[in-house]
Amino acid sequence: MTQLENEIRNHVVENIKDYVEIPMCDIHHNLFNQDYWVIGYHNAEQEILKHGSVFDAISKIKEYEEFNFGEVYTDLSSSERVCNMLVYILGEECLNGCKSAYDNWDDNLTDDIAEQIINELRSRSSSLPDQK
Numbered sequence: 697m698t699q700l701e702n703e704i705r706n707h708v709v710e711n712i713k714d715y716v717e718i719p720m721c722d723i724h725h726n727l728f729n730q731d732y733w734v735i736g737y738h739n740a741e742q743e744i745l746k747h748g749s750v751f752d753a754i755s756k757i758k759e760y761e762e763f764n765f766g767e768v769y770t771d772l773s774s775s776e777r778v779c780n781m782l783v784y785i786l787g788e789e790c791l792n793g794c795k796s797a798y799d800n801w802d803d804n805l806t807d808d809i810a811e812q813i814i815n816e817l818r819s820r821s822s823s824l825p826d827q828k
């Protein structure tokens with residue numbers, strides 16, 4: 697797991713309970729599409745490197761968008777847009793990998809479901825913080 701993927705899982709663990717009572721199918725949007733992950737070209741470049749090379753990020757975005765939309769929409773010349781789209785994709789992969797999220801896709805997020813997701817994410821990574 698890359699450093700960026702770890703940070704994304706940490707972001708879910710720390711923030712998912714803010715979205716209790718929201719439909720599970722909207723949780724990814726709320727966590728990863730309501731605000732920018734990073735602002736500033738230099739900061740974006742540094743975030744991308746936490747996942748691998750710039751070319752790895754571009755390749756991942758290109759593959760994702762061509763599969764889902766039939767073409768690439770992200771401005772690949774902008775490190776901010778590349779970084780934020782990469783985080784969006786990795787956030788989707790993070791949540792899609794949670795059985796609790798999948799099993800409750802048509803329901804509203806509850807405290808119990810949020811706890812199950814947090815526990816699943818913690819069991820996959822030893823560097824996530826304990827619950828506060």
